[in-house]
Amino acid sequence: MLRLLFKDQLYLGLAQALMAALAAMLVVLLARRRNIHLESDALIAMIRGLVQIMAVGSILLVLLRGPRWTSGLLLAAMIVAAGATSARRAKDMPGAFRVSSCSIALGAGSVIAFMTWLGVIATDITSLVPIGSMLIANAMNTNGLALNRLRADVLAHVGEIETALALGAEAKISVSPYVQASFEASLIPAIDSLRSLGIVWIPGLMAGMLLSGARPVYAAIYQFVVLAMIFAASGLTSLVSTLLIRDRIFTPAQQLILQPGR
Amino acid sequence: MLRSEHLGRIVNGKVLVEDVSFEVRKGEVLAIVGPSGSGKSSLLRLLNRLDEPTSGTVYLDQTDYLQIAPRDLRRRLGMVNQRPFLFPGTVEQNLRFGPLQRGESLSQDSIDQLLLRVGLKGYASRNVANLSGGEAQRVSVARTLANSPEALLLDEPTSALDESSKLEVEACIQNVVRDNSLTCILVTHDTAQATRLAERALLLEAGRVTRAGPVREVLHA
Numbered sequence: 001m002l003r004l005l006f007k008d009q010l011y012l013g014l015a016q017a018l019m020a021a022l023a024a025m026l027v028v029l030l031a032r033r034r035n036i037h038l039e040s041d042a043l044i045a046m047i048r049g050l051v052q053i054m055a056v057g058s059i060l061l062v063l064l065r066g067p068r069w070t071s072g073l074l075l076a077a078m079i080v081a082a083g084a085t086s087a088r089r090a091k092d093m094p095g096a097f098r099v100s101s102c103s104i105a106l107g108a109g110s111v112i113a114f115m116t117w118l119g120v121i122a123t124d125i126t127s128l129v130p131i132g133s134m135l136i137a138n139a140m141n142t143n144g145l146a147l148n149r150l151r152a153d154v155l156a157h158v159g160e161i162e163t164a165l166a167l168g169a170e171a172k173i174s175v176s177p178y179v180q181a182s183f184e185a186s187l188i189p190a191i192d193s194l195r196s197l198g199i200v201w202i203p204g205l206m207a208g209m210l211l212s213g214a215r216p217v218y219a220a221i222y223q224f225v226v227l228a229m230i231f232a233a234s235g236l237t238s239l240v241s242t243l244l245i246r247d248r249i250f251t252p253a254q255q256l257i258l259q260p261g262r
Numbered sequence: 263m264l265r266s267e268h269l270g271r272i273v274n275g276k277v278l279v280e281d282v283s284f285e286v287r288k289g290e291v292l293a294i295v296g297p298s299g300s301g302k303s304s305l306l307r308l309l310n311r312l313d314e315p316t317s318g319t320v321y322l323d324q325t326d327y328l329q330i331a332p333r334d335l336r337r338r339l340g341m342v343n344q345r346p347f348l349f350p351g352t353v354e355q356n357l358r359f360g361p362l363q364r365g366e367s368l369s370q371d372s373i374d375q376l377l378l379r380v381g382l383k384g385y386a387s388r389n390v391a392n393l394s395g396g397e398a399q400r401v402s403v404a405r406t407l408a409n410s411p412e413a414l415l416l417d418e419p420t421s422a423l424d425e426s427s428k429l430e431v432e433a434c435i436q437n438v439v440r441d442n443s444l445t446c447i448l449v450t451h452d453t454a455q456a457t458r459l460a461e462r463a464l465l466l467e468a469g470r471v472t473r474a475g476p477v478r479e480v481l482h483a
Contacts, residue, residue: 159345159347163347164349164359166340166343166406167359167360168334169359173363254333255332256312
């Protein structure tokens with residue numbers, strides 16, 4: 001219906017954004033009837049999200065026409081932003097921002113670099129930036145999940161961890177069950193995405209490739225390629241971040257820093 | 263054997279332990295008593311170096327404990343907590359944990375001896391999930407003894423147990439300490455237990471030692 005009313009793509013987009021925002025506000029009103037107040041949070045988040053994405057879109061428009069090295073700059077900025085976002089999931093954990101940024105840079109960054117070198121990802125900015133951002137965004141989510149789970153598990157098992165320390169165990173041994181559990185749990189979304197590919201969901205990239213005239217078989221294979229890269233980037237990120245944070249939750253004298261109420 | 267000198271810990275301006283000095287001789291049992299929140303458990307954590315002192319230090323056989331590797335120190339000063347925190351698996355696996363950290367493997371005979379000492383003969387293959395509270399705490403004592411400690415730090419070892427289990431564990435501790443002439447520091451809020459087990463006592467209030475001496479004098483002054 002909106003397509004009949006608006007011929008200009010910009011106005012159409014704004015009208016579509018308004019309709020989607022109204023749907024979201026309807027849910028907020030339904031929540032309000034159950035005494036759950038999300039009004040201000042939801043409104044601010046939506047306005048902020050719209051302004052952010054439009055601003056980033058405008059910047060991208062300029063950068064995407066620039067030289068190839070700008071893609072490196074963009075991806076580096078994304079890694080820092082991703083580090084800051086997922087570090088919030090690990091509050092109280094010492095050095096969470098540095099650990100998150102380093103892990104995402106090493107996890108997603110190395111997969112992007114290696115795959116670009118192999119030719120799996122094209123070097124032009126319009127391919128490298130969108131695919132790179134997908135890997136970074138997924139690595140960010142995995143990192144957030146890993147740190148959040150590790151924090152919760154450590155806080156819930158302080159007694160067990162300190163008992164192991166008191167028996168002469170090394171710090172890394174005392175937390176190893178929780179490091180392993182957080183690594184496994186953080187990879188559940190990436191594994192489920194691979195497992196349900198094509199059955200539960202047909203991701204946007206494949207739909208975009210089909211719309212732009214790619215052969216369906218190649219679009220389907222490339223979607224698998226992207227998900228496999230996401231799995232590799234996420235797995236490496238989680239592996240690095242859980243190992244880095246593990247050493248930071250203990251003092252040099254192997255005393256557990258992370259304690260309930262501290 | 264163990265000497266604390268002006269030991270203290272302040273966290274975010276809050277005094278947990280302040281200027282605590284005392285000495286425990288080899289084979290002696292010292293009780294640390296005091297009301298809830300007086301810093302008894304905090305003091306024990308400092309002795310085991312699970313927390314770092316902000317002032318003072320502890321000497322273990324004349325050596326400043328800050329010069330001893332924390333893992334070695336913790337093995338030498340075995341700790342038993344209020345709750346046993348047994349690791350998932352069998353009793354035997356729990357007993358093997360400490361020595362394994364130093365690359366040592368306990369013989370079957372040593373495991374049987376340890377279980378005999380805590381009155382749990384034949385429990386080696388039992389899953390710890392199926393133990394009663396008193397049995398679990400005795401496994402915890404045996405697990406600490408498996409490390410051949412020079413002293414035992416007991417943090418309210420019977421306070422989470424019912425009356426009959428409490429007496430079982432208390433008897434077990436008494437036998438183990440007596441048979442091995444182990445130095446022992448017992449944190450307890452149970453004054454009767456302190457009188458039964460210890461020779462001397464420290465009364466801790468607001469993190470400071472307010473009384474020290476023979477257990478009966480300290481508790482009944």
